[in-house]
Structure formats: structure tokens, C-alpha cells
Amino acid sequence: MSEVNAYLRFFPYDEPYDNQGEAMDRIHTSLERGQDVLFEGACGTGKTLSALVPALEYARETEKTVVITTDVHQQMRQFVQEARAITKHEPIRAVVFKGKASMCHIDVGYEECQVLRDNTRELVDARMEAAQLRDRERELLSAAQEGEEKAAEARKAVVDELDAVSQRAESISEEKNVCDHYRNNLTGNTAEFYQWLFDDVRTPDDVYEYAHQQTMCGYELLKDGMEGVDLVVANYHHLLDPMIREQFFRWLGRDPEDVITVFDEAHNVEGAARDHATRTLTEQTLDQALEELDESEDSRATRAETVLRAYRDALVEVYEESFSFGEREQVGDDWEDVAVANESGRDDLTMEFLQQQYDGLDYKADLEAAVMLGKELDDRYEEAYKNGEATTRQECQTLQAATFVGAWMREGTQEGLHPVASVRRDQGTDEVYGRAELYTCIPQEVTKELFEEVHATVLMSATLRPFHVTEDVLGLTSPVNMAYGLQFPPEKRRTYAVSTPALFASARDDPTVQKEVGDTLHDVVRFTPGNTLVFTPNYSEAARYAAHLRKHGDSTVYLDKAGVSAEDLREDFTNDDGAVLLTSLWGTLAEGVSFDGDDARTVAVLGVPYPHLDDRAEAVQQAYGKAFGRPTDKDPGWKYAVEIPTVRKTRQALGRVIRSPDDFGVRVLLDERYTAKSKGEMGKYSVRDTFPAEERDEMLDIEPEKLKFAMMNFYQDMEAYDGPPPQP
Known part of the structure; x- marks a missing residue:
């Protein structure tokens, strides 16, 4: 095979369509130049392989990883089928990744999981250290029995340290929350799992079932096995959420410039990026924050309560005033917007908060006090869960509420952000409650940074044109544009x-x-x-x-x-x-x-x-x-x-x-x-x-x-x- 079309080693079928051959060549050239690609191809014309084949070739030669992503479940299944076909033709190491919530065997939230991991690793480390100390103690005992002068003294120091480490391990085991599944990851032989994982392309359901049978954590096994793989299939949020993306690349063992991203159904990136950038705060969270503050004896709690109650009451007043006769009774269980923005200045919710509800001296100082108190409370909750004093990891509602209200007051008038209130009916209590939302209008607030930090991105869809509109909205700079219509008769x-x-x-x-x-x-x-x-x-x-x-x-x-x-x-x-x-x-x-x-x-x-x-x-x-x-x-x-x-x-x-x-x-x-x-x-x-x-x-x-x-x-x-x- 010539160097010109060396990427065809990853093409799993007899020969590509005419447009596939041209597309693969142009995409490979673009990746060599570090250029982004906007690739429109009619439905059913093989876009997935047109992008994957040259991307895998370039990544293999330059020690990079390809991440292909979509927000359509049907396409995820299609990616798995194509990856399985490729690896039968040219072996690749591929991982299909989903969020923790869908793979957790004990159904805990992200924060709880993080604490459980830390505690479990601490317990395993302590037991491993104890085992090493026991081995050392036996060596020194043997040496002392053979007459080595300093062995007995050294053994006594080791025994003292062993007692302390054993007590620490016992204390963790008895008093702190740990995860048995993750402990088995750390103590068991995982080589068999990774042999099985890379023998084919496994779905998250496959991994979950395998790990469940072994009482192991499949999610953590995947994370630990992702380093340096050829291909990852993932959801949009692994790339569009900046915090998740940073962790995701760390699991890959790749710097951003060593990642090639491929977005399928890329006409949906606009809406998905907007959703990831949008921030919300519900009336229920505000109520929980106020209950949290009522139980606090910290001097800052009064100031925090003043500002958060004022914002909560302003939210309620705004949505209640929006109802005409009979409308409140018609509110359903889907969110319904209440317009608060106006052209004359600050939005109605902000004005209600400042002019009618807030009676403190300095809302900015009160919000700062609320944030600081919230951070301290959040640290306490984590310690309590970590130390086994609580069975669940409590979320700090004060921190969430104060952080959002601060952002609302600082950023509510910025270009591209739109303040919104909305209401819905709680199906459990039948009560109507509200939500405030900072809606992000321009998605490049999320996407532009991503496209700039990775090596290159291929965005493909049957409907990306007009290309200049896609470029503007997503913040792309001089991408290669290519479009192929239906090649069929x-x-x-x-x-x-x-x-x-x-x-x-x-x-x-x-x-x-x-x-x-x-x-x-x-x-x-x-x-x-x-x-x-x-x-x-x-x-x-x-x-x-x-x-x-x-x-x-x-x-x-x-x-x-x-x-x-x-x-x-x-x-x-x-x-x-x-x-x-x-x-x-x-x-x-x-x-x-x-x-x-x-x-x-x-x-x-x-x-x-x-x-x-x-x-x-x-x-x-x-x-x-x-x-x-x-x-x-x-x-x-x-x-x-x-x-x-x-x-x-x-x-x-x-x-x-x-x-x-x-x-x-x-x-x-x-x-x-x-x-x-x-x-x-x-x-x-x-x-x-x-x-x-x-x-x-x-x-x-x-x-x-x-x-x-x-x-x-x-x-x-x-x-x-x-x-x-x-x-x-």
C-alpha cells in the first residue's frame, strides 16, 4: 500500500464510494496541517468512515487519540459497528465511554463517588503499607535471630509503625464509607478485563455486565484503561463541558493538542453547546439553602439569609405577577418561561430584588459572605461523608444558590446572555415553583475554546451549509469546507x-x-x-x-x-x-x-x-x-x-x-x-x-x-x- 493512501488500512470494506475516497484524502491532508474541517455529506454516503479512517491513520502515526462524539443514540450504535468492523481489519484499541450515572453499580452521585474513591484508595494504601511492613518485620526478626546487632532495634521501630498503620486501616474500615467495587479494582487482577476489553469494541452495557459479575467498577476500569487508546466513542458533554473535558483528556493521558475530535450530527452542536453554557437556579434550591442557613450558627448566616431570601421572594413575586386569571392552575410539569428581560435596563427579576425585596446594606458583600460560608459548609459535608459521619455526601445548597445569584447580578446584562424565569408544577406535591436561568445565546462561548485547544476537529453532518453560518456560530477560524450530495442515481x-x-x-x-x-x-x-x-x-x-x-x-x-x-x-x-x-x-x-x-x-x-x-x-x-x-x-x-x-x-x-x-x-x-x-x-x-x-x-x-x-x-x-x- 502506498504512503498516499496508507490510511486505507483502516477501511474495513472492499472499496469506498467515490466521494468517500476524495473526502478521506482531503481530511487526512487537513489533519496533517492542523486544520478544522466542516464536512457535509448526504445521508447514507458513509461520512463516519470518511472521517474515522484518515483520523485513525494520522493519530496512529503521530501518537494522538481520536474522540468521535454524537448526541444521537442511534449514531452511537453505528459508531460501535464501524469500530468493530475496523478492528477486525486493522486492530485498534477503542473505548466506548458513557457518564458515571449510567454505569454506577451502587447508584451514588458524583460528589459521593469522589469521596468513596478517596476513602477506598486510602484504605487499600494503608493495608498495602501494613502488608509491606509485616514483610519487613519478618525479615528483621529473622536477622535478629541470626545475631545482627541492629536488627532488633529496627524491628521495634517497624512494629510500632505497623501498629499505627493497622489501626489507621481498621479505623477507615469501621468509620468511613468505602466502595467494595472500586476496592476490587485496586486489589484484584485487572489484566484479564483489559485483555477482554481490547479484544473487540465493547459497549458500556458490556462493560457494566462484566464488571458487575466480578463485583468491580466498570466505569473506573474504563477510565484507567483509556490512556493512549486509538479511539474513544463518547457523548457531546465529554467535550462541550469544560470541566469534564479537562478530566477526560487527563484520563486519555493526552494533552489537548494530541486529541483529534470528530463531531457527528454536528448541526446539533449549536444547541448542545448553548445548553452546556446555560446556568439555572430553582426555587427549591433557594428554599433548601435558607433551611441550611437557619441551622447554621455562623455569624455570616444572617447576611447570607438576607440576600438569598430577597432573591427567592423576588423570583416568586415575578412569576406570580405574570399569571392572569386561571393561568396558575394550568401550569404543567414542563418548564414554562416567564419573560423578565426588558429593553429599558435590568430585567424585572433583578429590579424586584433590588427595589422591593432586598433590605440589606450591600448585596455584593452579603453574597460574598454567603459564598465563603457555603464553601466552608461544603468542605464540612465532604469531611463528614469521608469520615463515615454521614451516609450520603450532602450538597451545599447555600454555595450553589449564592454562586448563581452572584453570576446573575454580575453578568445579567452582558451581550449574549439572556435572563429568564420559568415555572412548573411539582408532580409529587402539586405545588408550582420557579426557576431563574442565565440563558446563553451564542454557543461559541463554549465551542471556540475547544476548537482552539485540540489538534483539529472534523464536524460532519448532512446539513452544515451555509458553511459561513456554522463558522460564525461555533467560532471556527478558516476551516476546510467540503460538501458531497447524494452520489446515488x-x-x-x-x-x-x-x-x-x-x-x-x-x-x-x-x-x-x-x-x-x-x-x-x-x-x-x-x-x-x-x-x-x-x-x-x-x-x-x-x-x-x-x-x-x-x-x-x-x-x-x-x-x-x-x-x-x-x-x-x-x-x-x-x-x-x-x-x-x-x-x-x-x-x-x-x-x-x-x-x-x-x-x-x-x-x-x-x-x-x-x-x-x-x-x-x-x-x-x-x-x-x-x-x-x-x-x-x-x-x-x-x-x-x-x-x-x-x-x-x-x-x-x-x-x-x-x-x-x-x-x-x-x-x-x-x-x-x-x-x-x-x-x-x-x-x-x-x-x-x-x-x-x-x-x-x-x-x-x-x-x-x-x-x-x-x-x-x-x-x-x-x-x-x-x-x-x-x-x-
Whole structure:
């Protein structure tokens, strides 16, 4: 194998697709230059291997580690399959990593686990030291018996030290909390585990079961075995959370510059990074902090109580004042936002806190006192758990509350941060309670630092374009941009933009609109030789059109809704024939899930499914408009924050079908805003030009009443009907 394509030793199949070969070559060159890559590839065209193969080759040659990550469970399973195929072809050492909470055998929190580890290691070290001292004592006893003059005196010193160490070990064992699973890690023979681990690519469930049988801690075994591995499969939060990332790289035994990161479904990094940067504080935490302070005799407790109670009362007052008649009774168990930001200055919660609730002399000094007291209390709780005086590691609510309130007061007016209050109902007590949140609008606050510190990053997705928008939002500097459309035969697919009425929110309840859209959707289902997959703006619209289709009674209708397993629903649907499945475009079935071949022949997107445009969505628009606007952009906030993410989701949905060269199918966009004529008629609400050029070129504008004929002709050409086609 030549040096030019040496990375193909990690390619586990006969030969790559044409676009895979080119992509691997460009990615390998980019990694050699330390450049980031934005890699858009159509669904089903082998992006994972296109990125992994050159990354593993470059990492092997330069002693680096590849970390591939996603936030979609289906993709995690796909990574494991690809890694297993690779290691059968060219052995690699790979670890699939999940968070501690999903792998803990005794179900304790992070802080408790940390204390248990420390205590257990202290106990094991003490017992090992005692064993060494016993060996030394026996050696000295033998020497003394043979007449060595100084041996008896040395033995006495060793015996004294042995007594002290043995007492310490006994004290730890009797008085402190330890973890038997972790103790077995430290005292047992782990070589067999690591031989088993690297013989193949093991899932976290595999590791958990193996460790459980041995009464060992699989999570800690994985951590200890990650150093210097070739590949790690992980979740987004291992890279996007700065504190976790620092620990994660330490477990890898790699400096950041010796790590190559690969983000799959990278169009989701924007939202995930925003979530990781956002900070929250609930009314319940404030109440617990006040109870904690009430029990404290420290002189600072009064000052801490003054400032935290004022903030708590301000939060309650703000959300209670937001309720109109009957609204309080309608609050459910999902968080509902209460707008507190305003354009005139500080937000309503801050003003209520400062002007009405706080009656101290200096809130900054009081908050500082609260933080200092909280840190001392937190240290006491850790010592109490470590010493066995408490059965659980207590969290210091005062520290959490004071730290958040301090951040709120310092940072609440900063550009890109949006203060929000929200309410929900406690399912256990049926009480309504509130939450304050510092919502981060601009995700590069999290991502930019990551991309700058690692060797290079490959961000891949079927929907990353427009590239300049992704670069701006995530804080990338001059990445290599590469895009590959569907490489499969174009004659085996059709994409129709149907001029049904625009499903603006204001038009959705119009019976005339419902009938035209519903009847057209029925035509789509009836003229599909197999299953039809339908994506709607939300679950309510999915239920509406499911009911419409059921009235016709000529197809089995599956409806995705709360309380129904999406995986079970998908399996039932794909096992059926001639069925239709309706779901929300913002649900779990819209991406990362394949509907190959007969699983779904036609996919339809109903409407332009913009996300819920609430107060925080408006804040993101404003922040994006200020941060990224260009002279040629019209309403850049709307474009960056709403339209482009919506079209990306639409493109993801369209990609659920036609997943191989032999596959064929129809993709239907049911809304006149997708048509070419809408560009002149609907202004910024036309979304045609937001699609990449080659995808626009495939869109065929069609009137609703002609769609069934077009579909019938296409599927007849594909010889897809089992018998004569339906009659138009």
C-alpha cells in the first residue's frame, strides 16, 4: 500500500464510494496541517468512515487519540459497528465511554463517588503499607535471630509503625464509607478485563455486565484503561463541558493538542453547546439553602439569609405577577418561561430584588459572605461523608444558590446572555415553583475554546451549509469546507415542492387549508407503494393529520406522541406495509434514524416547521443579529437563528429515505413556501433559496392535484407497484 493512501488500512470494506475516497484524502491532508474541517455529506454516503479512517491513520502515526462524539443514540450504535468492523481489519484499541450515572453499580452521585474513591484508595494504601511492613518485620526478626546487632532495634521501630498503620486501616474500615467495587479494582487482577476489553469494541452495557459479575467498577476500569487508546466513542458533554473535558483528556493521558475530535450530527452542536453554557437556579434550591442557613450558627448566616431570601421572594413575586386569571392552575410539569428581560435596563427579576425585596446594606458583600460560608459548609459535608459521619455526601445548597445569584447580578446584562424565569408544577406535591436561568445565546462561548485547544476537529453532518453560518456560530477560524450530495442515481428519486397553502400558525386552524393539505397528504400515502413517513411542525399537527388520514381508512396510521417509545413505534411501522407514520420534525425520528428500502418509500414534510418562537428565541435572534450580521444580510438574526436551523431540520427529515445506490423513493415538501414562485410572492418567508443549489435543482414545483399523477408515473417507472397502481 502506498504512503498516499496508507490510511486505507483502516477501511474495513472492499472499496469506498467515490466521494468517500476524495473526502478521506482531503481530511487526512487537513489533519496533517492542523486544520478544522466542516464536512457535509448526504445521508447514507458513509461520512463516519470518511472521517474515522484518515483520523485513525494520522493519530496512529503521530501518537494522538481520536474522540468521535454524537448526541444521537442511534449514531452511537453505528459508531460501535464501524469500530468493530475496523478492528477486525486493522486492530485498534477503542473505548466506548458513557457518564458515571449510567454505569454506577451502587447508584451514588458524583460528589459521593469522589469521596468513596478517596476513602477506598486510602484504605487499600494503608493495608498495602501494613502488608509491606509485616514483610519487613519478618525479615528483621529473622536477622535478629541470626545475631545482627541492629536488627532488633529496627524491628521495634517497624512494629510500632505497623501498629499505627493497622489501626489507621481498621479505623477507615469501621468509620468511613468505602466502595467494595472500586476496592476490587485496586486489589484484584485487572489484566484479564483489559485483555477482554481490547479484544473487540465493547459497549458500556458490556462493560457494566462484566464488571458487575466480578463485583468491580466498570466505569473506573474504563477510565484507567483509556490512556493512549486509538479511539474513544463518547457523548457531546465529554467535550462541550469544560470541566469534564479537562478530566477526560487527563484520563486519555493526552494533552489537548494530541486529541483529534470528530463531531457527528454536528448541526446539533449549536444547541448542545448553548445548553452546556446555560446556568439555572430553582426555587427549591433557594428554599433548601435558607433551611441550611437557619441551622447554621455562623455569624455570616444572617447576611447570607438576607440576600438569598430577597432573591427567592423576588423570583416568586415575578412569576406570580405574570399569571392572569386561571393561568396558575394550568401550569404543567414542563418548564414554562416567564419573560423578565426588558429593553429599558435590568430585567424585572433583578429590579424586584433590588427595589422591593432586598433590605440589606450591600448585596455584593452579603453574597460574598454567603459564598465563603457555603464553601466552608461544603468542605464540612465532604469531611463528614469521608469520615463515615454521614451516609450520603450532602450538597451545599447555600454555595450553589449564592454562586448563581452572584453570576446573575454580575453578568445579567452582558451581550449574549439572556435572563429568564420559568415555572412548573411539582408532580409529587402539586405545588408550582420557579426557576431563574442565565440563558446563553451564542454557543461559541463554549465551542471556540475547544476548537482552539485540540489538534483539529472534523464536524460532519448532512446539513452544515451555509458553511459561513456554522463558522460564525461555533467560532471556527478558516476551516476546510467540503460538501458531497447524494452520489446515488438521480433517476431513482424525485423531490416535489407542492403549492399547498402556507401553513403559517395563523392558517393551521382554517378548515379549507386543513382539507387541501389533508387531501394532498392522503394522495401521497395512497400512491406510495409501501410505507410513508410524514414530518409535521409539532405533535399537535401530527395528531390532526393522523385523524384526517384515519377517516379515509385505507392505511394503517401510526402516530408518534408522548408516552410512546419511538424505537418501538419505528419497529412496528417498518414491519408493516402500506402504512403511514406521523411525527414532529423536532422529534427523535427526524435524524440519526434510517428508514432503508421498504422501511419507508416516501417522506413528506408538512409545512415549514419553525421552532416555537418564544422570548428566548427572540433573544437568540437579537444576539446573532448583533454578533454575525453582514452588510449584505437582510434580517441576519432571523436567518441565522430561525430559518437556517429549520431548513436544516427539514433536510435531515428528507434524508431519512434513499440510503443506498439501490434504493429509490419520493420526497415531498407540502407548502408553497418551498416553491420557486414563492421567492417573489412571500419575501423572507420563502425558504427555497436556503437549500443548497444542487438540492434546489432537484425540486420540482407541482400543483397539489397533479402530485398523485407524478408519483404514480415515477413509481411505475421503478416497477414498484405490486399489481396495477391506484386509480387517480
